Amino acid sequence: MTPATSVPTGPQVRPRRLRGSGPLRRLVAETRLHPADLVLPVFVREGIDAPVEISSMPGAVQHTIDSLVEEARACVAAGIGGVMLFGVPQTKDARGSGADDPEGILNVATRAVVDAVGDELVVMTDLCLDEFTDHGHCGVLTTDPAGRTVVDNDATLARYADMALAQAAAGAHVLGLSGMMDGQVARVRAALDTAGHTDTLVLAYAAKYTSALYGPFREAVQSSLTGDRATYQQDPANAVEALREVELDLAEGADIIMVKPAQPHLDIIAATAQISTVPVAAYQISGEYAQIVATADRGWIDRDAAVLESLIHIRRAGAQMILTYFALEVAGRL
Secondary structure (H helix, E strand, O other): OOOOOOOOOOOOHHHHHHOOOOOHHHOOOOOOOOOHHHEEEEEEOOOOOOOOOOOOOOOOOOOOOHHHHHHHHHHHHHOOEEEEEEOOOOOEEOHHHHHHOOHHHHHHHHHHHHHHHHOOOOEEEEEEOOOOOOOOOOOOOOOOOOOEEEOOOHHHHHHHHHHHHHHHHHHHOEEEEEOOOOOHHHHHHHHHHEEEEEOOEEEEEEEEEEHHHHHHHHHHHOOOOOOOOOOEEEOOOOHHHHHHHHHHHHOOOOOOEEOOOHHHHHHHHHHHHHHHHEEEEEEEHHHHHHHHHHHHHHHEEEEEEHHHHHHHHHHHHHHHHHEEEEHHHHHHOO
């Protein structure tokens, strides 16, 4: 049988000819990075008067509102696609009251950033309760019939709807639904549309896996969590389940689909890109960032090369946008 495709052989075939110089490699590169592909996650903390360094994320800080606005302006100057805002409140409670308070840190910061750069930068906000709850979980807690403390999915959806309205009113362009509650996209989309926020986008964390690499992030947001979130985040052992989550979020009206963490789940990014009818995002999370920075600081790898290589991997897998703490650093070199 004649094969459908054949690969020519012989002395005339020399693929290495396409790799002979830097300019030639750039010319034939199949995957490219551009600053507009990158989104910078940033933390803004209530009650501080100067940025505070995050010890497990060297180079990253908890911002004041003023320094956050300056960072957003730097993103505009660098041509970065967007920013994702995370709030760090002074006080927390069981229901995360500060999350939908118009004067809560995230909503105040969102207004400030949108007022400063809203026509030049996509402003995204994290829509989750974990930064605002005193127990650190992504939702409202209840007791199940067996007497166990669990996250109440439907009560949490009501809180997410309230958060969505507060963030949209503050001017956020894209809401990042990261809580992994069943039905969150449909509930938030309905709340937004009913209130007239029909142009506010929903970014669904469709495949958000449980991971040991979230540790530095939890320092950054001063999480109160003890234990884990394995009952609602994805099991890293499962791929089919993740794609089912993607399909559900697409059916519920997601405008963008997210896979998180990025590097450990390149296969899921690739599979998601094959089935998604909307743009696919990936989040290079805090632990991925910290691994590269710490290893480079010890002189064991070339930091610049490792950062670019890691992002190319994610882009090649199929992500059209990448949330990365390296965004500003990399944009200056692209």
